[in-house]
Amino acid sequence: MxxxxxxxxxxxxxxxxxxxxxxxxxxxxxxxxxxxxxxxxxxxxxxxxxxxxxxxxxxxxxxxxxxxxxxxxxxxxxxxxxxxxxxxxxxxxxxxxxxxxxxxxxxxxxxxxxxxxxxxxxxxxxxxxxxxxxxxxxxxxxxxxxxxxxxxxxxxxxxxxxxxxxxxxxxxxxxxxxxxxxxxxxxxxxxxxxxxxxxxxxxxxxxxxxxxxxxxxxxxxxxxxxxxxxxxxxxxxxxxxxxxxxxxFCIFEYIYFARPDSVVEGSSVYEARKRIGAELARESPVPADVVIPVPDSGVPAALGYSREAGIPFELGIIRNHYVGRTFIEPTDHIRHLGVKLKHNTNRAYIENRRVILVDDSIVRGTTSKKIVEMVRSAGAKEVHMRISSPPTMHSCFYGIDTPEREQLLAANHDVEEIAKIIGVDSLDFISIDGLYRAMGKGRRDPDRPQYCDACFTGDYPTALTDQHDEQPAQLSLLAEMA
Structure with missing residues (x-):
């Protein structure tokens, strides 16, 4: 299984x-x-x-x-x-x-x-x-x-x-x-x-x-x-x-982790995500016929992008919410089709259209690549992707499970290279300053950043003692703890 x-x-x-x-x-x-x-x-x-x-x-x-x-x-x-x-x-x-x-x-x-x-x-x-x-x-x-x-x-x-x-x-x-x-x-x-x-x-x-x-x-x-x-x-x-x-405060709570109906640190998560999407549209416009979220976490940002850009919003990808954590045997064929267990295209809103896909992040890029392939197979004329967070270039040590840095796509490739890897006509991420503007903070002040944004900037707000203290005799226990 x-x-x-x-x-x-x-x-x-x-x-x-x-x-x-x-x-x-x-x-x-x-x-x-x-x-x-x-x-x-x-x-x-x-x-x-x-x-x-x-x-x-x-x-x-x-x-x-x-x-x-x-x-x-x-x-x-x-x-x-x-x-x-x-x-x-x-x-x-x-x-x-x-x-x-x-x-x-x-x-x-x-x-x-x-x-x-x-x-x-x-x-x-x-x-x-x-x-x-x-x-x-x-x-x-x-x-x-x-x-x-x-x-x-x-x-x-x-x-x-x-x-x-x-x-x-x-x-x-x-x-x-x-x-x-x-x-x-x-x-x-x-x-x-x-x-x-x-x-x-x-x-x-x-x-x-x-x-x-x-x-x-x-x-x-x-x-x-x-x-x-x-x-x-x-x-x-x-x-x-x-x-x-x-x-x-961890800014990724607003981008992805917190439920959209929550209010954290005095701000509605849902409204914050729409503002981030609107800022992304201002920073990274592209001619298109439809804005489609990668469900479910991309929905509020896509709504904000659509409204700001004046491009129609449609649920062009439908998520299957009934996939369990354990499903079927891991044959190569099933692995290739795996993304369809959770997502399927709504072809009528994709075929012969220039599509903007909005998602919250790209980590390894594998799922993004498969979703882009699905959208192209549904007949999209163009596929553009917009990401409502800056590139994730650094690991998190504060309670979020991020891959090792060498597995983070943005840590090893620039935006043009990532676009080629996932197969889109264009790709852009919101800038760190744009993210701060969307949160009502103006631009990011490197001396007083106001949020924990270390996964984007590498600016860790606390000491990382264990990361600098990994002697060979300690590695077996560290591997177990991690």
Whole structure:
């Protein structure tokens, strides 16, 4: 059997999604719904840990939320008024049950569960030192480093968590569950999103606002970069243990990762994508008869491009939403036809037309090439491609699964060469300044870039300790963690 993932590798993979709730008798059931809304952020595994006042109750499984939590008996066992949940796409650690989050540990003060969206760029270095001091790790995920660091110090739960996070580098938005409290923390740069909401007397933390919408909760605000929020029986408590610094929110959340119906950092994702498409049309016009999105992530940008360019928008490619992760045997013939498992042309809107295809990114280029071939086979006179992000030229170390740099098409070829490789008449990407203009930031200031855009510019906002510390004796463990 074969995963359909190879047919979708022109998109960067989502990281993870987190959800936490305190003060509701059906905390676990609401967490299941919240995770379902965040499923786009990770499809490999999901887990929930709930607390009922005396016991921590957990269920973790490989696969999607609807499969793992379909049984009423499973949810019935997750009793409690507080819960946290996690959906995972692995960026560190193998895909195995031992790495499914939330992770749970019995520490000196009692039980502690944690779920993490992001990636720690000094996790291996810290892990090596902890192992030398006697720590025994049960997983290969970077998140476990946090619990071991907490175990090495004294003080309250919050003191221990703060002590641990002061030692880590990289990106994290996390939720944690301890006795009678749920904690949310966002790294000082605010690379990954985290929002705060309310449902009656219950308070909620989630990666995106769409997870609040599904349960009818009210959006209160974003958790601020460097903020630690405690939810307990007396309400919401905000702490600032990490100081302040310049925001570096991941701009790819707006381009692709976040759901279009979410509001992140005060901006509608859907509207942001339309503005990016409009800016792309201003930067890279081309005579054409129709604008067609590569579904589904290319739709809002294509709408913006169409409106700005005055060229009709049509759904010229239809996506099949019912393709599972496992399908059929990987014969060469099936691999060649693989893109048709998820996409098919709407020939009436392509034949004898000059087509502009709009997509969010090109990674390796393989899927783009196959889609262009499909469009040409449907009778397009010309095929032009416009991309609503700058060329992806650098790997991400903050929780997005990007290929090694040598596998990134734009890192090794200029735009004209990429156009020839994927078979289009013309190709263009939005410029980095155009992307910033679309987000209302004017142009990119190299001294104060405002977003994390390292995958486009190579300007990494934190130290990459583990990337510069790969001695030969360490490589086997690094390979497992990656």
């Amino acid at each position: 074969i995963s359909t993932n190879p047919f979708d590798d022109d998109h960067l993979r989502e990281e993870c999604g987190v959800f936490g709730i305190f003060g509701h008798d059906e905390a676990a059931a609401h967490t299941v719904l919240g995770l379902h809304a965040l499923q786009h952020r990770g499809q490999e595994a999901s887990g929930i840990v709930a607390f009922d006042g005396q016991h921590f109750n957990a269920h973790r499984d490989l696969g999607q939320v609807a499969d793992s939590f379909a049984s009423e008996s499973v949810i019935g066992r997750l009793k409690g008024h507080a819960a946290i949940g996690h959906v995972r796409y692995s960026t560190t650690g193998e895909t195995a049950l031992r790495n499914v989050q939330p992770l749970f540990a019995d520490l000196e003060f009692g039980g502690f569960a944690i779920g993490h969206n992001g990636n720690l760029t000094n996790a291996y270095t810290l892990r090596r030192e902890l192992v030398k001091r006697g720590s025994l790790f049960q997983s290969t995920t970077d998140t476990e480093v946090i619990t071991h660091l907490m175990a090495t110090t004294r003080g309250s739960i919050i003191d221990r968590l703060t002590h641990a996070l002061l030692q880590v580098e990289g990106a994290y938005s996390l939720v944690a569950l301890a006795k009678d409290m749920v904690v949310g923390v966002r790294d000082p740069l605010g690379v990954r999103p985290l929002v705060l909401g309310r449902l009656g007397n219950a308070h909620i933390l989630a990666s995106e606002s769409c997870a609040l919408d599904i349960i009818g909760a009210e959006f209160l605000r974003d958790v601020e970069p460097g903020e630690l929020v405690v939810l307990d029986g007396s309400g919401i408590h905000s702490l600032r243990p990490f100081g302040t610094t310049e925001r570096r």
